[in-house]
Amino acid sequence: MSQFRNNKILIIAPHADDEVLGVGGTMARFAAEGAEVYVIIATKGYPPDYSEELSTTVRNQALVANRLLGTKETQFLDLPAANLDCVPYRDINHQLVEAIRNIQPEVLYIPFNGDLHIDHQKIFSSALVAARPNRINAPSRIYAYETLSETNWNAPYLTPNFVPNVFVDISGYLEMKIEAMAIYASQIQPFPHERSLEALRALATLRGTTVGRFAAEAFVLVREII
Amino acid sequence: MSQFRNNKILIIAPHADDEVLGVGGTMARFAAEGAEVYVIIATKGYPPDYSEELSTTVRNQALVANRLLGTKETQFLDLPAANLDCVPYRDINHQLVEAIRNIQPEVLYIPFNGDLHIDHQKIFSSALVAARPNRINAPSRIYAYETLSETNWNAPYLTPNFVPNVFVDISGYLEMKIEAMAIYASQIQPFPHERSLEALRALATLRGTTVGRFAAEAFVLVREII
Amino acid sequence: MSQFRNNKILIIAPHADDEVLGVGGTMARFAAEGAEVYVIIATKGYPPDYSEELSTTVRNQALVANRLLGTKETQFLDLPAANLDCVPYRDINHQLVEAIRNIQPEVLYIPFNGDLHIDHQKIFSSALVAARPNRINAPSRIYAYETLSETNWNAPYLTPNFVPNVFVDISGYLEMKIEAMAIYASQIQPFPHERSLEALRALATLRGTTVGRFAAEAFVLVREII
Amino acid sequence: MSQFRNNKILIIAPHADDEVLGVGGTMARFAAEGAEVYVIIATKGYPPDYSEELSTTVRNQALVANRLLGTKETQFLDLPAANLDCVPYRDINHQLVEAIRNIQPEVLYIPFNGDLHIDHQKIFSSALVAARPNRINAPSRIYAYETLSETNWNAPYLTPNFVPNVFVDISGYLEMKIEAMAIYASQIQPFPHERSLEALRALATLRGTTVGRFAAEAFVLVREII
Amino acid sequence: MSQFRNNKILIIAPHADDEVLGVGGTMARFAAEGAEVYVIIATKGYPPDYSEELSTTVRNQALVANRLLGTKETQFLDLPAANLDCVPYRDINHQLVEAIRNIQPEVLYIPFNGDLHIDHQKIFSSALVAARPNRINAPSRIYAYETLSETNWNAPYLTPNFVPNVFVDISGYLEMKIEAMAIYASQIQPFPHERSLEALRALATLRGTTVGRFAAEAFVLVREII
Amino acid sequence: MSQFRNNKILIIAPHADDEVLGVGGTMARFAAEGAEVYVIIATKGYPPDYSEELSTTVRNQALVANRLLGTKETQFLDLPAANLDCVPYRDINHQLVEAIRNIQPEVLYIPFNGDLHIDHQKIFSSALVAARPNRINAPSRIYAYETLSETNWNAPYLTPNFVPNVFVDISGYLEMKIEAMAIYASQIQPFPHERSLEALRALATLRGTTVGRFAAEAFVLVREII
16 A cells, blocks of 8 residues: 655664664664665764764764664764754755755654754754655655653653654564664663663563564654655 | 555544545545455434434445445444443444454544544544554554544644644545545535535645645554554 | 724735735735735845845735735845844844834734744744733734645644634635735745645635635734733 | 624633633623623532522522623523533533524633533533534634633643633723622632632733733633634 | 651552552552552442452452552442443542542552543543642642553543653662562563563663663652642 | 752752742742752843843842842853853853752752743753753752743743643742842833732732642642652
8 A cells, every 4th residue: 555666764863873772673674674774874073072083983883883784875974963053954954955865765764853952853853844745756754763861851741742653563673773782882871871771672672562562663753645 | 664464444434424524535545556445434323313314315325435435345333423422432442342353454544532523532532442552453553534524623722633644645536535525415515614525625635735746635643553 | 892002914924925825815805904014024035045136036026916915015124034043033033123113013923933944933933022012012913824835844743733723714815815926926836836826725715614714814823912 | 803793792601600710800891891791601500419509599699790790691501510521412512502593692701621620621612512613603702711720720731721822901800800709709718729819819910910911811712713 | 848748648540450550669669668558449340341250359469469569558449440431520539539538648649641541531530629739638749650551552642641750769669569560460461562561661661761760660740739 | 758869959040030030939948948049040141232230230139139038059150141042052051061060959940941032941951951860960850930021921832831730838938039029120020010029929829829828839840850
């Protein structure tokens, strides 16, 4: 009932590791099932907040982690991390428009606009501009994903709340997701931090059992055109 | 990327004609594309509010209209129309559980819980109970549809608001939907009533243009399991 | 039951044509019924995104279109189009405060804060600051209007949703609205784009039938003082 | 800009005194300005919960209080107080349809669906059914009012929240409202109970100052047709 | 900063086991810290849906499980399980008013009104009526708890969503909670059902890591008086 | 049941006087009960909008008013008043992180993100970043307070709405709050402005009676860790 123009999936991550935290298992599963998975890491850490060395390290980790998950291509934009509120929407829009035009993904995963991090909020808005449904090659499905240590730290009932309506069974891919996340050594915190592997596993288990599966990733549907 | 267990679609309509108003074009398209379309009309009009003759007439119209749209089977339950608030949830639940167990649909369309009509609200809730995702054969996709002359007549921002996130292109099936609705002669009102063919056409046009299509039906996703 | 201080109406449009898309029929009707209709076009397109020629053309179209609708005066501010996120709120506030002080409108129409376009969102917020109800000559009624190709393209349930509670019967003025929109030749797209005349007509028909009228424009009430 | 079919106002109160708590000042003002004010008290207290004597007393108080406010007619329905969840919607709908058809009010005031009391919730829903905008004589404006000791006692963010967008200046009528409420001696509680005259005065003061007036009653607009 | 009138905690559970699923760890912790913990099981299963034997068994399990958690007293009401929509609110209100008057709890835990089960929804509403803040001995804190296999199975964004703002650290009591739940042998389902011990553990882990704890139970605050 | 690490309370005020408007009575009460109360005034008025003299005067008033309420320390940051949208989040975050790290408050009061003033909105967001629950000394309770002439002037149902779930009894401290506010002579407007002492008193009375107290301040809980 759902014919697809192509089998391209694009995940837009504000920062390297968001794509794994939110969509890692889904990336692995769909890649295994034949999809072409693309990742765009939208920002880069700059001195003095982030050393060049750290930025390079993290980008290399991203390449390794994404390759493990079967990603076909990981692209890096150079927007300034943790400073997107100082970048005009027009510039972010422009870069995402370009990226989407080049890849022409059928499915798009974007961060959640209720995340505490302003970078996530702006990428969400710009991605919706870039994916406006007025062009024939606009993505036909757009999902917002959750990010541990961002999504649950905003204000209940006062900022947009993540209440998922889409569940992707990743029972066979949870271990691969955990492994991919482990590659981002510098981004992981020891349990019981929310950005720990234990929290990641608990979230996948909970999302899975909600729909009777061993593990799942959950999303909020933004728009689907069938 | 989405393998289906089967290609069965079930539309639950509180009253005969709701299935055409909300899902008629989608039924026609998916039937044409090979889906098995089932319809359950949940209620029946009883005297003194509705004559037996009228009830029989409407049910015959439902059979004709649904057949036109390619429906494989239209089932009728005998719950009392416009009186569902007097029927225990348990009984409604039970009947819908049975129906879903028998048909085992992959996709489920239900009325919207923000509709003004209490029958719509109760069918929505009971359908969600009947489609709980704890059984392996639960529907993998549940959508709420809009019903002209119910959905827009409730209280903005005070009752649940219909803001669609799923659009089904029915450009090639709008005329068939209009034709099917015309079969329900007794349920149609002259323009500019909201339950007129002109309103139906305007809604399909608007929902279509939102996503750059000539005509569409729009839904709110309740849950999807992939 | 509602005595008015005056009969001045002010529509604030982020960009030329928004006033017609959202309020064109209402402008025409109230002008015909004796209101003084004012329009403020808040932004101007600048090179390199917009040529000077195009900006001039569009402003001339605005004058013609608004005059057709019976507008008494169309004012142009020079804020940079598609760049309002780079303009301090204080500056936008200041310009709108001035404009409202000069016109002293009884009724104010502003864009919707859930529109996808950041310009719409900022104009909404600044207009509310400028129309704070602490001054005796503050507008006594404030409405948010919908804009095809902006309002329906944001994220359902995650950004503010347009669910109208005010319907203005424009049955006698729809053709004039369409005509006014047609003057903005450069802003119209061919059907089935959402910014087509066909979409505009479908929206007016739908909003009309919701309240049993042939055509209507619909709004969300922000505040009314009686 | 707003021509009215007539100048009839109808307030539907679940229980005697709700009309004064929520709309008393507005009733007084509009009656003084020439409106015909109608009140429907929807329920009656029955033994064993309420003695016949108390019911009679309260109804007499309603007549006196409403007359003081300039009400043209107070009608009493006999639905069972605090038991509306046991009355079929169809019956409540029917009684309200009749009442609205007879009075043909231009403006309708109804209780708020987020009130803690189930009677308020059901009257809200039934009133919306009775005031559906598909008939030419449907009310053109519908407002929900707040009721001290009901509206603020429900669950913030979990049940519908009263956030007013309509403010009626009752600066000249607050004392009359207080006086009318004082007639309902049995329904008033000593300060600091929320159903005290002091609370009533504080609420009117707060609602007033929000829009720079000495006193106001505040409402949520459900629908306006202009 | 928070002086308490007493140290009594009351959990109202629609069905035996809801109190453990939602509040088990908190009960154990606060009991260990000196609180008097009371539980009210509101309903009883009746034939033919539930055998007398099963009902007796479950009640005995409740006594054992609650005692394990340090509960001072478990009370059983006899409202009909899965049939509360057929019981007048007045009767449910009355029983809960009585119970709360007798116990006079300082803190009250109630089910969530967005749960799929109608029994949960009605107990929520009746509990708020029974705990109205107009009496000097009303509970000073009211929390809604989540229930696996009910809370996550309703409709995202259409029914009230559980987004917790209160987290109780149960790191030292999670094992006791699991043990208590295991006593309800008949209510547990094998993993990956959402009502499995694995899901319970995952939820506690996730809620804990959100606030940097090893395990937590999470709640939505309904009202607190300090 | 609630052991506290310390008894430090921190109020973050965008502008001098917000702390008294929103939290003045609570500050007075908790100081009297032994808490250490800290206040951070986040911004300063700069020429040409605010004269140096006025800024100095207001800061002196803040010191006097806060001392009256029992504040242990009032700190002043130098962020530009009414211009926070032009300050990078990173800078605001950094200053609040520092302040919170130094004070290590147990309880945090922040402005409401639905306030009309952009300064309030940005301070809200930055405060949540600074109070992220991933550090062991993060505040265990975070409340948003309401500010007369900001909170009620935004857009009902379109921007976040203040619906309080926490009520602090300030019956014994209302006069002190009024007195403290009166010190801010330049910030007070004559009745019936919303920023008048009469409005302040009405709000406290209303919030009090909602929970059966003579006066209260009301808050929305953002997060509590117990």
